[in-house]
Amino acid sequence: MVTFEVEDHDGNRQPIEAPDDMGLSLMEVLKASEYPVLATCGGMALCATCHVEVLQGKDGLGDATDPELDQLEGLPEMYDTSRLACQIRISDQLEGAVFKLRGEDQ
Amino acid sequence: MITTDICIVGAGPVGLFTVFEAGLLKMRCHLIDALPQVGGQLSEIYPQKPIYDIPGYPEVKAQELVDNLMKQIEPFDPSFTLGERVDYLAKQDDGSFVITTSDKTKVHAQVIVIAGGLGCFEPRKPVLENLESFEGKGITYMVKDPEQFRDKKVILAGGGDSALDWTIFLSDVAEKVTLVHRNETFRGAPDSAAKVFDMANNGKIDLILSSNLTKISGNGHLQSVSMKNKAKEEITVDTDYLIPLFGLSPKLGPIAEWGLNIDKNAIEVDTTDYSTNVERIYAVGDINTYENKLKLILCGFHEAALMCHSAFKYVYPDQKLSFKYTTVNGVNAF
Ligand SMILES: Cc1cc2nc3c(=O)[nH]c(=O)nc-3n(C[C@H](O)[C@H](O)[C@H](O)COP(=O)(O)OP(=O)(O)OC[C@H]3O[C@@H](n4cnc5c(N)ncnc54)[C@H](O)[C@@H]3O)c2cc1C
Ligand code: FES
Numbered sequence: 001m002v003t004f005e006v007e008d009h010d011g012n013r014q015p016i017e018a019p020d021d022m023g024l025s026l027m028e029v030l031k032a033s034e035y036p037v038l039a040t041c042g043g044m045a046l047c048a049t050c051h052v053e054v055l056q057g058k059d060g061l062g063d064a065t066d067p068e069l070d071q072l073e074g075l076p077e078m079y080d081t082s083r084l085a086c087q088i089r090i091s092d093q094l095e096g097a098v099f100k101l102r103g104e105d106q
Numbered sequence: 107m108i109t110t111d112i113c114i115v116g117a118g119p120v121g122l123f124t125v126f127e128a129g130l131l132k133m134r135c136h137l138i139d140a141l142p143q144v145g146g147q148l149s150e151i152y153p154q155k156p157i158y159d160i161p162g163y164p165e166v167k168a169q170e171l172v173d174n175l176m177k178q179i180e181p182f183d184p185s186f187t188l189g190e191r192v193d194y195l196a197k198q199d200d201g202s203f204v205i206t207t208s209d210k211t212k213v214h215a216q217v218i219v220i221a222g223g224l225g226c227f228e229p230r231k232p233v234l235e236n237l238e239s240f241e242g243k244g245i246t247y248m249v250k251d252p253e254q255f256r257d258k259k260v261i262l263a264g265g266g267d268s269a270l271d272w273t274i275f276l277s278d279v280a281e282k283v284t285l286v287h288r289n290e291t292f293r294g295a296p297d298s299a300a301k302v303f304d305m306a307n308n309g310k311i312d313l314i315l316s317s318n319l320t321k322i323s324g325n326g327h328l329q330s331v332s333m334k335n336k337a338k339e340e341i342t343v344d345t346d347y348l349i350p351l352f353g354l355s356p357k358l359g360p361i362a363e364w365g366l367n368i369d370k371n372a373i374e375v376d377t378t379d380y381s382t383n384v385e386r387i388y389a390v391g392d393i394n395t396y397e398n399k400l401k402l403i404l405c406g407f408h409e410a411a412l413m414c415h416s417a418f419k420y421v422y423p424d425q426k427l428s429f430k431y432t433t434v435n436g437v438n439a440f
Contacts, residue, residue: 041152047151066293069293074265074352076232076352
C-alpha cells in the first residue's frame with residue numbers, strides 16, 4: 001500500500017491509501033474514492049478531464065509521454081507540474097506525494 | 107420555425123442511427139447538435155481510433171463509422187441545426203413540443219429524442235475577468251461562419267490542431283491574424299505547425315509564443331487583448347475578435363432542467379421503449395440509464411430501433427404499425 005494526499009477544488013487535503021501492486025492509475029483511484037473526476041475517455045489520454053497538478057513528489061513520476069503532453073498543452077491552464085491522472089501508475093514511488101485536482105467538476 | 111416529426115437532440119452515432127430507424131417508419135427527423143459537426147464523441151474525441159465491436163465491421167475507424175452512418179441515412183434526408191445547443195423545451199396544448207436553441211432556432215416536433223451522450227460539448231474557457239460579458243461581442247469559441255471574420259482583426263489562442271488550422275484558414279480571410287500560444291513549439295500536426303511558422307516569418311500572421319492571455323478590454327464590443335510572456339512582460343494587441351481554442355468538455359447542461367428523472371447525470375428510461383417519465387420524450391444512447399446499462403454504440407442502436415416503434419403512435423395516431431423486415435420493402439426514401 002502507498003499513501004499520498006489529494007487536494008480537492010476547494011483546497012481540502014485528504015490522505016488516500018491505495019494498493020501499489022494492482023496496476024491501477026491515479027485516475028482510477030480518484031474515481032474509486034469518489035472525487036469528481038470526469039475521465040470522459042476512460043484513461044486513454046484523449047480527453048484531459050483528469051488533469052491534476054503534482055504539488056509534491058514529482059520526481060517519482062517519470063516523464064509525461066507525448067500523447068499526455070498533447071492533451072495537457074491543449075488546456076486553457078497548464079502548469080509545469082501538470083499531469084494526466086490516468087497516465088500515472090500507482091506505485092511505491094508515490095509515497096508522500098500530493099496531487100491537486102485541476103480537471104473540470106463532474 | 108422548422109417542423110418535423112421527430113426532433114433529435116444530439117447528432118452522435120446513436121442520434122444519427124435514429125434517423126434511419128425513424129425513416130423506415132416514414133417519420134422525418136431534424137437533428138440538433140452543439141458541435142459544428144456530426145459524430146458526437148467519435149468525431150470529437152477519437153476520430154482516428156479503431157472500433158472493434160460494431161457488428162459486421164471487424165475494425166472501423168470512428169470517423170469512418172460516422173461517415174457511413176451519414177451515408178446510410180441520406181435517403182431519409184434529415185435536416186440539421188449544428189453549432190447550436192438545445193436550451194428550452196415547451197410542451198404545446200396538443201402534446202407536441204417546440205424546442206429552442208441557444209441561437210433561438212425553433213423546431214416543432216411531435217416527439218423529442220434525447221441522444222445527448224455525455225452532454226453538450228462545451229468549450230474550455232480561459233480564466234479571464236469579464237470573459238462572459240464579451241461572449242458574442244467579440245469572443246467566440248467556435249468558427250461557424252469564417253465570413254464573420256472577413257477583413258477583421260482576429261486573435262486566436264491555443265496550440266492544438268484547431269488553433270493551427272483556423273490560423274491558416276483565417277489568414278486568407280481576416281485583415282490580420284494573431285496566434286497566441288503558451289509554448290515555443292506546437293504539438294499539433296507538424297505540417298500545419300511548419301506552415302504557421304512560415305506564415306509568421308513572411309509576415310502573413312503575427313505569432314506570439316510563450317505567452318498567456320491576461321486581460322480583455324472593450325467598450326460593449328471587444329477592443330483589445332493583453333498577454334504576458336514568461337519574462338512577465340505584458341503586451342496589448344488591438345482586435346475585433348478573440349477565438350480561444352482550448353478544446354471541449356462535456357456537460358449535461360440545460361437538459362437537466364427539463365423535468366426528467368435524472369440519476370447521476372443520466373436520464374432514467376423505461377427499457378420497453380426507452381421512454382422517459384415525460385410522455386413523447388425518449389432518451390437513447392449514453393445519456394440514458396437503466397439497470398445493467400452499457401455505454402456502447404451497439405446498445406444505443408438497439409435502443410433507437412425500439413424507441414422509433416414506440417414513437418410511431420404519436421406521429422401517426424390513426425395508423426397501426428405492423429413489423430416488417432427492412433428487406434421486405436427495401437429502404438424507401440420519402
Ligand atoms: C475514447 C473512447 C473510446 C470508445 N470506444 C468505444 C468502442 O470501441 N465501442 C463502443 O461501442 N463505444 C465506444 N465508446 C463509447 C461511445 O463513444 C459512446 O457509447 C457513443 O458515442 C454514444 O453515442 P451517443 O450518440 O449516445 O452520444 P455522443 O457520441 O456523446 O453524442 C452526443 C451528442 O449530443 C450533443 N448534445 C448533448 N446535449 C446537447 C444539447 N443540449 N444541445 C445540442 N447538442 C447536444 C453533443 O454535443 C454530442 O455531439 C468510446 C468512448 C470513448 C470516449
Ligand atoms: S481520462 Fe481522459 S485523459 Fe485521462
